[in-house]
Amino acid sequence: MRKFVWITLLAVTSLPGASWKQLFNGKDTSGWQMTGPGEFTVEDGMLKTNGGMGLLYYTGKPFANTTLKVVFKTTGERSNSGVFIRLPEKPRDPWYGVHNGYEVQIDSGGDEWHRTGAIYSLSKAGGDWKQNPAGEWNTMEIQLQGKKTVVFLNGKKVNEFVEGQAVPERKAWYEPVRGPRPDVGYIGLQNHDAKSQVYFKEVSVKE
Template sequence: MRLLILSSLLILVTTAAAAQDTLWTPLFNGKDLNGWQHVGEGRFVVENGLLKTEGGMGLLWYTGRKFGNVVIRVVYKNPEGKNSGVFIRIPEPPTEPWMPVNRGYEVQIDDHGDDYHCTGVLYSLTQAKARPSKPGEWNVMEITLDGPRTVVHVNGVLVTDYTEGDPVPPKKIWYEPDRGPRPLEGYIGLQNHGPEDVVYFKEISVRPLSHP
């Protein structure tokens, strides 16, 4: 009987995991930039099924729709010392790369910054709870947009848990984002930071947010 119960539980867990995987919708098709648009300097190219940054500073944003109450999964590889970011809660279609900095949030990709400027934080706004990113390897970032709450896991480890209105440090330098509230839903994008910052993306997918 115990073996039967354990087998049944294993089947249920496996089935639930498989069902959850089917809920992911890929936003990058691995072939071209269909559904995406670039603003600013530089560009993104598709190389061997991967998105690769070139030059910058610019932003590749998804034109299909705004996102809120979803989980965004980004699989990326940043060689040692390279810089990029995932932008969320962008309020309107961007025409240049600085509006998303100041009116959305950048989830940072950079393993050399301090705890307010490293992978998985809302750039310069939140302090990292952990630093699990692995330079030069494929990493999985999951960004949960839950109403006014933003939660970021990197490789399954919690890095950020921020709710609108939580205290943040003051802006210290011009290129840090303006402080203030962001919308509950918005466009998303990927940053090409500069000519020396070559970063690769293998997957950008979303799924609906499910509460227990």
């Protein structure tokens, strides 16, 4: 019996761990689709936001029980972007992600409800929060665990949100419509405005 248990444990611990799958190839936007007047261009192996409001979404498949990693840098204190998660369908316009999914914010100058790592206006970014200055790289990991979303910024947990928990009242038209989001959904990146430029050098998932 002891021999059997030992062999079983050895087999389990020898299984290879999940590895990161790159969704951005560093060359072009193959596998991604843009909606809205803004655009993402590829510059020196990085995605760069340009122009007005837009949403670049990954067309390959929706994701569930996945960790999404983005490595980004801003060009100013109020450089604004975001990572969209839990989109029930492929978006038809740039506002679809705001009102039908969740936006994990990128904006170092916002308050705790609207700064990097917050689920925009729904769940605040707190904990040991620290975003690197403009021009330096940051790593954000977003764990999708069933109805739970957990956000890490530069290795520190800054947010945990569970579907159905209490959220602040909606105060402005541009804030997301309150309501449930699916466990499985598409992901995307936001291009916010012409004055904001944000670079992404990695977008990857671990399922």
